[in-house]
Amino acid sequence: MRVKYKxxxxxxxxxxxxxxxxxxxxxxxxxxIRQATAxxxxxxxxAWGRIRKMEKRYKKPLVETHTGGQSGGGASLTPEAKELVxxxxxxxxxxxxxxxxxxxxxxxxx
Amino acid sequence: MRVKYKxxxxxxxxxxxxxxxxxxxxxxxxxxIRQATAxxxxxxxxAWGRIRKMEKRYKKPLVETHTGGQSGGGASLTPEAKELVxxxxxxxxxxxxxxxxxxxxxxxxx
DNA sequence: AGGGGTTATGTTAAAAAATACATAACGAGA
DNA sequence: TCTCGTTATGTATTTTTTAACATAACCCCT
Numbered sequence: 001m002r003v004k005y006k007x008x009x010x011x012x013x014x015x016x017x018x019x020x021x022x023x024x025x026x027x028x029x030x031x032x033i034r035q036a037t038a039x040x041x042x043x044x045x046x047a048w049g050r051i052r053k054m055e056k057r058y059k060k061p062l063v064e065t066h067t068g069g070q071s072g073g074g075a076s077l078t079p080e081a082k083e084l085v086x087x088x089x090x091x092x093x094x095x096x097x098x099x100x101x102x103x104x105x106x107x108x109x110x
Numbered sequence: 111m112r113v114k115y116k117x118x119x120x121x122x123x124x125x126x127x128x129x130x131x132x133x134x135x136x137x138x139x140x141x142x143i144r145q146a147t148a149x150x151x152x153x154x155x156x157a158w159g160r161i162r163k164m165e166k167r168y169k170k171p172l173v174e175t176h177t178g179g180q181s182g183g184g185a186s187l188t189p190e191a192k193e194l195v196x197x198x199x200x201x202x203x204x205x206x207x208x209x210x211x212x213x214x215x216x217x218x219x220x
Numbered sequence: 221a222g223g224g225g226t227t228a229t230g231t232t233a234a235a236a237a238a239t240a241c242a243t244a245a246c247g248a249g250a
Numbered sequence: 251t252c253t254c255g256t257t258a259t260g261t262a263t264t265t266t267t268t269a270a271c272a273t274a275a276c277c278c279c280t
Binding site for chain 1: 254255256257258259260
Binding site: 087 | 113114
């Protein structure tokens with residue numbers, strides 16, 4: 001027996017969950033939405049929609065983009081997004097440990 | 111901004127989550143699947159399917175039932191189910207506290 | 221014997237979420 | 251000016267999940 005869980009931030013609607021966190025992290029790393037989606041194995045369309053939703057709820061722009069140029073364009077995270085991603089990573093790590101510890105405590109014999 | 115989450119026990123497939131926990135608790139309290147579903151506002155059919163799934167995965171019977179009689183029939187939890195429900199309640203309370211504490215720590219200013 | 225309330229189960233329909241398809245715009249560089 | 255890889259967005263399709271409908275069986279009690 002194991003434990004599974006999902007955790008996400010909301011404000012009326014979803015702001016950020018594990019999927020959004022990973023997407024933002026990969027955009028930061030790759031400098032491109034397209035390349036991030038390739039690494040996550042989701043469609044560009046899907047990623048684009050999620051980013052719009054996140055920004056709509058967070059109320060601040062999270063991803064800055066530009067089109068054209070020899071590289072075709074690119075994307076990067078705003079300072080606010082970088083801060084959010086950083087906090088989420090730390091938060092998520094704590095939650096992960098807490099849940100697994102409690103699970104061991106109560107269900108290790110099952 | 112708030113935090114939301116779901117946590118559930120699995121063994122290949124889902125065993126027990128908040129919905130199953132509540133369902134089992136209400137069956138225990140009411141002595142009837144039908145009455146439990148009325149209180150939870152779900153259909154009998156849905157509850158019945160969930161119970162079957164839980165039992166299939168947990169591998170032990172969780173709900174004992176009997177039909178007929180003046181009251182029409184009834185249901186009760188097996189000792190194993192009572193133990194499981196009890197542990198889940200304690201586990202869930204710990205997780206709840208841990209997540210909310212971490213959330214406060216990292217996002218209280220947002 | 222029949223009524224009443226429950227368990228038991230298959231089948232359908234509806235709603236929601238995820239995925240796929242198609243296409244326009246953009247602009248630096250060749 | 252044409253190409254290339256990217257952003258941007260609407261629309262359609264498929265898959266998954268959830269809810270609804272219909273009906274049989276059971277049996278104590280009157």
